[in-house]
Amino acid sequence: MDTVLALLPEGLPVWAAAAVILVSFFTAAVTAAFGLGGGLVLLAAMSTVFPAPAVIPVHGVAQAGANAGRLYLQRKSVIWPIVALFSAGGVVGATLGGRLAIEAPVWVLRGGVGLFILYSVWGPKLKSFAPGPATFVSTGAIAAFLTMFFGATGPIAATMLSATRLDRLNLVATHAACMMFQHAFKVIAFGLLGFAFGEWALVIAAILLAGFAGSAAGTRALRSMPEHTFRRGFNYILTAVGFYLLAAAALELRTG
Helix, strand or coil: CHHHHHHCCCCCCHHHHHHHHHHHHHHHHHHHHHCCCHHHHHHHHHHHHCCHHHHHHHHHHHHHHHHHHHHHHCHHHCCHHHHHHHHHHHHHHHHHHHHCCCCCCHHHHHHHHHHHHHHHHHCCCCHHHCCCHHHHHHHHHHHHHHHHHHCCCHHHHHHHHHCCCCCHHHHHHHHHHHHHHHHHHHHHHHHHCCCCHHHHHHHHHHHHHHHHHHHHHHHHHHHHCCHHHHHHHHHHHHHHHHHHHHHHHHHHHHHC
16 A cells, blocks of 8 residues: 555545546546547546646546547547548647636636537537538637646537537547547647656556546447437537536636
8 A cells, every 4th residue: 555655646545546547437438439528527526636736637648548549449430631630720729728828717718618519519500610621620729729728628529520420430439539639739738838747657547547448348339329329419418518517617707
């Protein structure tokens, strides 16, 4: 036990690390099956037990690894031109997000994204949000910029991909590739800004292993899932995320 404690970041209890590792398995399984949802749950769990300065950087590594595992398992279904355009925008967004102080309050960002998601799922389709190179690049830039401040922006990419005609396998695999690169850019930015990832190496390694196991379980479920079931579940999860962001925005506004 003393050896394990010595390898953990100072002040982090063993039970807290174990709880997040367990949550990582289940959230990776949900994300592999439906393309999204797990990142926000994992972020919430980390925010509860991890020191605040470590939450976004460690979550970024965990999500980069989980999406890399999902990408490997679903690699034959990736639409790479979309990934390339999304990632090109992501380089710009992560660079700006890592260096600029955000002026808008966090509740404005969360609330805006929440409303955007709900409108995109249930409202009239915006012609300006039609799939295409400009949409993929701009969405990648916006998502990467915002992820530097509140972590889980997978629903933004998922909303973009929901406007395409991709089937469930292509959609989930392409989303995994997009998010892997986005989180990798974020991790690089935090590393350049001086975050001590080495202190978290053991926790991160365990989270990544649990995430890969969860991705494998979720991928098996995805392959056997009927398309209509996936579409319904995908929209329900997006809706839940949208309402979660609105509730978080309201809480931020009330307490801030």
